Amino acid sequence: MTCPDFDWKGFVLDELPAPERRRMEEHLQSCAACRQEVESYGLTITAMHRLPVREIPRRISFVSDPVFEPNWWQRFWASAPRLGFASAAMLSLAIVVHAFATRPPAPVATAANAQVEQKIQAEVERRLPAAVDAALEAKVQAKLTPVMTEFSGRLQEFEKKSRDQRNADLRDISSAFDVLQKKVNNVYLSAARYGGD
Numbered sequence: 399m400t401c402p403d404f405d406w407k408g409f410v411l412d413e414l415p416a417p418e419r420r421r422m423e424e425h426l427q428s429c430a431a432c433r434q435e436v437e438s439y440g441l442t443i444t445a446m447h448r449l450p451v452r453e454i455p456r457r458i459s460f461v462s463d464p465v466f467e468p469n470w471w472q473r474f475w476a477s478a479p480r481l482g483f484a485s486a487a488m489l490s491l492a493i494v495v496h497a498f499a500t501r502p503p504a505p506v507a508t509a510a511n512a513q514v515e516q517k518i519q520a521e522v523e524r525r526l527p528a529a530v531d532a533a534l535e536a537k538v539q540a541k542l543t544p545v546m547t548e549f550s551g552r553l554q555e556f557e558k559k560s561r562d563q564r565n566a567d568l569r570d571i572s573s574a575f576d577v578l579q580k581k582v583n584n585v586y587l588s589a590a591r592y593g594g595d
């Protein structure tokens with residue numbers, strides 16, 4: 399339930415003459431319903447100000463009354479430097495509060511610290527992919543290097559072994575050949591000795 403004779407929208411938008419405004423402020427002291435209405439208008443207006451402001455088409459604003467004409471701060475708020483201004487203001491506020499907060503921990507610093515942390519987080523996220531790539535590369539390199547070293551060691555070992563093996567085989571073959579030749583010689587010798595032919 400609200401009291402119908404008050405223009406709370408106009409009150410929130412600060413469009414009312416001072417006496418009317420004073421009367422309404424007095425009423426607000428004793429009326430919870432109107433306080434609630436004012437609060438909800440305040441929230442709505444805050445939410446509306448966060449929406450992107452689009453330029454009103456010329457033809458409509460031409461036929462409409464100056465209600466549509468934005469006041470100076472609305473024009474400022476809708477202007478291009480808004481974001482730059484807002485973020486610069488927030489950053490400097492965060493820096494100032496952070497500077498104060500680093501000495502004695504004040505409760506007011508929590509929000510600003512969260513903002514600073516968000517900025518750090520964003521920066522970390524921005525740099526993370528490259529860092530991950532580098533770390534991964536280093537990790538792969540670290541894992542790969544001993545494997546490659548071991549592999550080339552094994553390869554050399556294998557080459558040496560097979561070379562040695564071949565030499566051993568050759569030695570075996572030549573000694574076997576020697577043995578065979580000696581046997582053949584003995585056969586010839588004994589044939590010559592006993593055959594006497």
Ligand SMILES: [Zn+2]
Pocket residue numbers: 400401425429430431432433
């Ligand atoms: Zn009321």
